[in-house]
Amino acid sequence: MSEVAKKKGGSPDKIRIVLIVALIIIVAGAGFKIYTDNESNNALQAEFDATKITLTTKLDSISGQLSNRISEIAKLGGNIDSLVTLKDSITAQRDQLQRTRVANKAIIQRLDRKVGGYEELLLAKDDEIAALKVINTKLVEENIDLKTEKNELNSTIRKATETQQELKQQISLAAKLKAENVKIFNINARGKEREGDFRSRQAEKIKVTFNLADNPVAPVAGHKIMIQLVDPAGNVVFDIARGSGSFTVDGREQTFTARQEILFDNSKQEMAFVYDKGSEFDEGEYKIVILSDTYEIGRTTFIVR
Template identity: 35%
Template sequence: MEQTQERRSNTAMTAGLVLACALAALFGFLYFNARQDIDSKNVDVSQKTKELLLTNSKLDSIAVQLDAKIAEVQALGGQVEDLQALKAQLEQDKKNLVNSKSVSIKQYEGKIKNYELALTEKDNEIAKLKEENAVLTTQNETLGNENTGLKTEVSGLKTDKQALADSVYNVGVKNKELTEKVTLAAALKAMNVNVNAINSRGKERDGGEYKAKRVDKVKISFKLAENPLTKREEKVIYMRLLDPKGNVVSDMATGSGTFNFGGNETVYTSKQTVMYDNSGQNVDFVYSRGASYEKGKYTIELYSEGFSIGRGTFDVK
């Protein structure tokens, strides 16, 4: 009897030990999985923090470069409104990076590339502005030297009136040439002139070559080049559409007219007033002829402020 009870006691003890070992193994397994999950999350947080710090550092670097560009352009007498607007946007992006709960690093990488591209473009503009300023400075120094020579000549050669008159005339001619050069440098320039065709249902086609029956209207699109010498103001742009025979397509009843170019009265097809803001803005002309287009090559000519600013062509089959 006692032996039977002793066996039962040993069996219970063995079962208890087995159960305890099983529970210990289960808790160990759960602890190991939980620890791995925590370690994984810590790695993700650490990586995210590194990416945020690197992105913020890049934005700080771009901000420093923007400040330098603004100071340099101001010293050269150029316009800095676009750079200041870019700087304001950059500061807002920096605030959003710090304060936003959900940040897309990929989106910020795209923003950084755009900022870097803008800095590169501004470097090209600054180089051009420096070159133009250097030319103007040299020309002004030349004129200053010539004026000094004239003053000396006037004081020393009072009796030679004809020689003095000739010298003054020459200076006037050179001043006029300088003014004309500055005016030419500030002229608008139309870039990437493209002509699309619009059919009677309003469907637009591109490519520069269109069937006559599919041309109800033409859309002339171009980009006004950035130029720090050009005033930011309203500009009147004249568009001339020349048919394959070289004749101007015009209808005074639908907005055509004349303008002065090279001292001559010139007929235009359509005109448009735009506010030039030195941003590389896009401009579109949509012209409805009201008649079918003959087959052949058509030419688009663009003018503003007495200058030819661009041209393009398209073919009608």
Template identity: 30%
Template sequence: MENNNSVVKAGLVLALAIAGFFGFLYFQEKQNVDEKSREIELKTSEIIQTNFRLDSIARELDIKISELAALGGRIDELEAIRKNLETDKRNLMHTNSVNMQEYQEKIKAYEKIIRQKEVEIEKLRAENEQLTGINKELNRTNASLKDSNDELQRQKMALADTVNLYAESNKQLNEKVTIGAALRPVNYLVTAINRKGKERDGDEFKSKRVDRIKVSFKLAENPLTKKEPKTIYMRLLEPTGNVIADMALGSGTFLFGGKETVYTAKQTVTYTNNLQTVDFVYDRDKKYEKGQYKVELYAEGFRVGQTTFVIK
């Protein structure tokens, strides 16, 4: 039970440490340039994954210690390894410079030890079964082992509670990583196109010179974003706040925040992580009224960007 309490306390400390760590990341993301933010997000993802693997190994070690103790095996070596693992976990979360390659080697070493102990445990079990068949005294020992197994089940239930705690924390962290991997439109450019095809860039246009509107932007580099097809939805809002939409011109609806949302136009692009340019050209069949228009961009369940322009 002391080991279980330690695991639960360690989980609480870890949850607080991760919450503080992401508070720091959030502050840094507001202060630093995009490149620094991406480096932090990538490093954080590596630390989270490594820490989760260490937690899994810790639970396996606890189980092996309990099993060895129940079978009469030596547990001093595993207990020492368990303490070293806790030290590695603390260093991972509190050391400024973390050598991830070193931690990968540590994880491989821990997993190898667990496999070796599994063989040892199976051997001890086989010996106990043989001795049980020929010795009545060991039959009484088996009754004691049953009690120990009951205790082990209770320990497993306690460990399961700890696993659920870590799973919830990991879910929250995965949600933050998902947000960090969202598309990031940058370098917006709005262009007015007249009937003759002449283009004019800017943020203010005369109504009589606007036949089509082109919205261009680049997709920022982000190593967390998968290189795969991405569907981008564009909503063009009038000064009144109404969405400009015409189903005959390709408008439709998509789910955002659990609700059906009308979009003006959409297109699917394959993200290449090289500041690729995306263009939306919208040909409206009526005059643009005077006022400020807003362009909103959505992708993968997030509103990823917006810009405005004025019709005079």
């Protein structure tokens, strides 16, 4: 190469050296950029992972607190439909965040804003719960007052009913007939009557007389007046052919010796029963029980010697 050429272009070795240095600089720059980009991406991913954990924890906490609010509002009678829907949405957002592996700034920003809104909603629901508690307390107090009034009214009605029943019972007892001046006569074969005790051979028939006592409470009404002649063994003398029969009291059948039907008119009516036994009377004490309808209104005894 001529001296002129060497002066214009330089030596080939120098040119190669310059090119190699330039190439090294370019490769080093590219490598540094890749390195710095990787470091930046790693830092971004690490930040995303940390933020994701924080947001997941917050969403879980909000979901749990929301469940408590839902339970309390339901007990107080409030509407929980929208809250249940919101809780399901929060659960879905948390699941979506957990599935996101690569850093996504948009998702983080969106959820971060929503978390703030959810926290404000929880505070608002606390106010709603406080208001519902006040309403429920008033309702409970009103309900207690109503129950007290109802109980007092029921007590008054019950007492009035008991008083009415007692009054009816008293009137019913007061209205019962009563036999007074009960007397026993024996009648011999000649038709002669003798009052009081007697010997068995002295009587073929007995006669029971009495009058119905004055009772202004008892209404004018029909009654069945019956007598029971009870022998010394405790048996009612009974003969259908001579007018005897039976009646029922409290589900139990009883017999009567003789019966008459009358219209009670509160005139101290006198009554007489004549009973022909058809055989001699056994010795001992006899009882005469007088009944009106089904209840006793008088009794007496006599002795046969």
